[in-house]
Amino acid sequence: xxxxxxxxxxxxxxxxxxxxxxxxHVCELADNHHRAVNKLDAFSYDCLVLDIMxxxxxxxxILRYIKHxxxxxxxxxxxxxxxxxxxxxxxxxxxxxxxxxxxxxxxLNARLKALYRRKYTQGDKEIKFAxxxxxxxxxxxxxxxxxxxxxxxxxxxLVYFLTNKNRVLTRQSIAEHLxxxxxxxxxxxxxxxxxxxxxxxxxxxxxxNDYIETVYxxxxxxxxxxx
Amino acid sequence: xxxxxxxxxxxxxxxxxxxxxxxxHVCELADNHHRAVNKLDAFSYDCLVLDIMxxxxxxxxILRYIKHxxxxxxxxxxxxxxxxxxxxxxxxxxxxxxxxxxxxxxxLNARLKALYRRKYTQGDKEIKFAxxxxxxxxxxxxxxxxxxxxxxxxxxxLVYFLTNKNRVLTRQSIAEHLxxxxxxxxxxxxxxxxxxxxxxxxxxxxxxNDYIETVYxxxxxxxxxxx
DNA sequence: GTAAATCTTCAAGGTTCCATCAAAAATAAA
DNA sequence: TTTATTTTTGATGGAACCTTGAAGATTTAC
Numbered sequence: 001x002x003x004x005x006x007x008x009x010x011x012x013x014x015x016x017x018x019x020x021x022x023x024x025h026v027c028e029l030a031d032n033h034h035r036a037v038n039k040l041d042a043f044s045y046d047c048l049v050l051d052i053m054x055x056x057x058x059x060x061x062i063l064r065y066i067k068h069x070x071x072x073x074x075x076x077x078x079x080x081x082x083x084x085x086x087x088x089x090x091x092x093x094x095x096x097x098x099x100x101x102x103x104x105x106x107x108l109n110a111r112l113k114a115l116y117r118r119k120y121t122q123g124d125k126e127i128k129f130a131x132x133x134x135x136x137x138x139x140x141x142x143x144x145x146x147x148x149x150x151x152x153x154x155x156x157x158l159v160y161f162l163t164n165k166n167r168v169l170t171r172q173s174i175a176e177h178l179x180x181x182x183x184x185x186x187x188x189x190x191x192x193x194x195x196x197x198x199x200x201x202x203x204x205x206x207x208x209n210d211y212i213e214t215v216y217x218x219x220x221x222x223x224x225x226x227x
Numbered sequence: 228x229x230x231x232x233x234x235x236x237x238x239x240x241x242x243x244x245x246x247x248x249x250x251x252h253v254c255e256l257a258d259n260h261h262r263a264v265n266k267l268d269a270f271s272y273d274c275l276v277l278d279i280m281x282x283x284x285x286x287x288x289i290l291r292y293i294k295h296x297x298x299x300x301x302x303x304x305x306x307x308x309x310x311x312x313x314x315x316x317x318x319x320x321x322x323x324x325x326x327x328x329x330x331x332x333x334x335l336n337a338r339l340k341a342l343y344r345r346k347y348t349q350g351d352k353e354i355k356f357a358x359x360x361x362x363x364x365x366x367x368x369x370x371x372x373x374x375x376x377x378x379x380x381x382x383x384x385l386v387y388f389l390t391n392k393n394r395v396l397t398r399q400s401i402a403e404h405l406x407x408x409x410x411x412x413x414x415x416x417x418x419x420x421x422x423x424x425x426x427x428x429x430x431x432x433x434x435x436n437d438y439i440e441t442v443y444x445x446x447x448x449x450x451x452x453x454x
Numbered sequence: 455g456t457a458a459a460t461c462t463t464c465a466a467g468g469t470t471c472c473a474t475c476a477a478a479a480a481t482a483a484a
Numbered sequence: 485t486t487t488a489t490t491t492t493t494g495a496t497g498g499a500a501c502c503t504t505g506a507a508g509a510t511t512t513a514c
Contacts, residue, residue, distance in 0.1 A: 022512085043331050151460055167365045170250055173333055191462060197503065214502070216470060217379050218251055218366075225374075378471060418473055420492065441491070443481060 001116050001159075002026045002044070002177055006036040006062065007051040007078070016049065019105040020112075024139065024152040026180045036062055043176065045073045046119070047112050050095070052079040052086040060086065063093040074115035078103075113137060120163050127162050129224065131208055134159060144207035153178060153191075154199045161212065161222035170219035196220060228343050229253045229271075229404055233263045233289065234278040234305070243276065246332040247339075251366070251379055253407040259283050264292060270403055272300045273346070274339050279306040279317060290320040301342035305330070340364070347390050354389050356451065358435055361386060371434035380405060381426045388439065388449035397446035423447060 003025050007013040013029050020027040028043075030036035040048075040062075048066070052059035059077070066075065077090040077098040087098050096115050099108060117123055117136060127134040133142040139155060141148045150158065160169070160177050171189040178195075200212050213223040230247055234240040235258050247254040255272075257263035260283045267289075275293070279286035286304070293302065304317040304325040317325060323342050326335060344350055344363065354361040360369040366382060368375045377385065383405050387396070398419045402410040405422075427439050440450040 038329060041327060041330055041334070044333075153461070166367070172246065172249060176331070176333060188463095190464080193503065194462075215366075216501070218249075221365075380472075413473080415474090416491095417475080421472075421474090424492065443490070 001046045001112065001156075002028075002180060003047045003049060003112065004028050004030060004036070004039055004043075004045045004073075005049045006030045006059070007049065008032060008053075009051070015105065016108065020109060023109050024155060025112075026156065026178060028180050033059075033062065037065060040066065040069070040071055043180070044071075047074040047076060047115055049076050049078060049108070049112070050090075052077055052090060060089055060093060063090060063095060067094050074112075074119055076108075076111055076115060078108075127159065129162055129165070130211075132158075132162070132203075134162065143203060146206060148202055148206040150199070150202065153195045154202065157195050157199055158203075161220075165222050165224050168215050168218050168221045172219075174219065228273045228339070229255075229407060230274045230276060230339065231255050231257060231263070231266055231270075231272045231300075232276045233257045233281070233286070234276065235259060235281050236278070242332065243335065247336060250336050251382075252339075253383070253405060255407045260286075260289065263289055267293065267296070267298055270407075271298075274301040274303060274342055276303050276305060276335070276339070277317075277322070279304055287316055287320060290317060290322060294321050301339075301346055303335075303338055303342060305335075354386065356389055356392065357438075359385075359389070359430075361389065370430060373433060375429055375433045377426070377429065380422050381429065384422050384426055385430075388447075392449050392451050395442050395445050395448045399446075401446065 003020055005013055005016050005020075005027060007016065007029070008031050010031060013031060017027045017029050028039065028045075030039050050059050050062060063075065065071075066073070074097075075095040077087060077095045078101060079086050079090070079098065080101050087100070090098060096118075097111050099111060113136065117125060121127055121136065125135055125137045127136060131144045134140070135142075136159070141150055141155065141158065156178050157174070160174065171192045174192050175189060179191075196212060200210060203212075204210055209226055211222050211224065211226050213221045213226060215221050230252050232240055232243050232247075232254060234243065234256070237258060240256050240258060244254045244256050255266065255270075257266050260281050263281075277286050277289060281289075290302065290304075292298075293300070301324075302322040304322045305328060306317070306325065307328050323345075324338050326338060340363070344352065348354055348363065352362055352364045354363060358371045361367070362369075363386070368377055368382065368385065384401070387401065387404050398416040401419050402413065402416065406413065406418075423439060427437060430439075431437055436453055438449050438451065438453050440448045440453060442448050
């Protein structure tokens with residue numbers, strides 16, 4: 001899951017991004033209104049964590065912007081305990097959930113996962129395809145009845161493939177989705193090759209088909225009609 | 228899809244053309260007003276990416292020129308964030324979409340695809356003809372119910388034929404459309420012969436008719452009334 | 455703090471695609 | 485019919501692209 005945290009309190013922000021990254025997400029940070037809008041213009045995110053109180057502009061403005069630009073990320077609002085009005089206003093403006101400070105990071109993570117579920121799996125805890133089952137709650141992956149051990153990158157890659165079946169995913173877009181910002185600094189796509197290789201190997205070892213088709217000159221396609 | 232990028236910032240321009248080429252498009256570059264107009268006079272493009280701020284003349288002039296000359300390319304404007312006036316003026320002058328810098332290249336590509344869809348397929352994701360279906364989103368080609376594997380050039384050629392049914396396409400125009408600038412370096416049309424041959428073969432193998440009619444001395448015609 | 459796991463980088467080898475060459479076939483002109 | 489021109493086709497070398505293993509760097513888990 002790719003997340004953008006919009007939060008000006010740098011310590012809290014750092015805690016959040018660190019935690020979420022350790023939980024296996026790709027997590028970026030925007031510490032003011034301006035940077036947030038720039039990022040939203042440029043990248044796509046599965047979820048946004050939005051602090052309503054920002055120094056250079058109200059977080060509600062960002063919500064309006066999201067609505068106006070038809071950005072389809074889930075939005076989780078974070079606000080101070082006493083800022084009830086902002087919370088209500090935020091939900092009315094289309095935010096999907098809220099959390100009042102202070103909160104546990106595990107709570108944040110759980111809520112984000114729930115939002116993700118609602119968006120990509122119709123609330124289901126599992127992404128299913130053929131003999132592959134992914135529990136996005138526990139990050140457990142079952143192939144042909146047996147658990148398959150995946151590293152975080154492999155897991156993220158598989159989820160990205162499964163939520164984009166039968167569509168060519170260019171190496172560029174895979175890089176963006178798995179590495180976020182950092183992808184811009186990369187000269188080649190060696191890691192994409194690597195992780196695709198490892199994922200393929202594990203799926204086949206686990207008894208699945210080689211669903212990941214190479215599309216020469218473009219990227220890969222998770223082909224659901226593959227023997 | 229054949230694209231002309233009109234952008235004076237050479238680094239950005241290079242990034243854009245590289246990216247778009249990797250995404251499978253034919254992409255040319257004009258780094259100033261003068262060269263842009265020359266290209267527009269000489270060639271045709273599906274889409275233009277136009278930076279509003281050019282050193283030797285405003286990008287808006289190019290828009291006026293496009294309108295005056297009735298050039299039917301889609302136009303996507305690129306402008307600095309604070310150049311809101313230019314953006315509005317651009318849209319009023321007939322640009323089809325805009326993007327403010329900085330933007331992400333995948334966003335650029337997505338917008339261009341959307342413009343292309345609007346222009347050639349009435350917003351539909353599919354180009355259909357007889358037993359041939361092309362999903363321009365996933366780049367999947369289905370003939371007689373079965374997927375047909377095409378290389379990039381073959382794919383581009385087929386799309387070009389299908390968006391110009393029953394019209395004679397000279398080898399010159401095919402070369403320009405599939406190879407852009409690079410076509411100038413080529414001495415003969417051997418490569419056109421080659422790819423037409425391969426495409427014909429694949430369509431027939433896949434169970435389609437030989438729709439590609441040779442027009443002696445001119446080029447080819449995708450003839451929809453062919454046995 | 456240390457060992458193990460994971461991720462990234464490097465380099466070699468293999469595959470696919472494509473432009474070119476050359477020869478054969480088809481068409482038009484003489 | 486002969487000749488010239490155009491088109492088709494097969495073959496080939498080279499370039500771009502993909503895969504893979506292994507080593508080095510970083511991160512994570514204990």
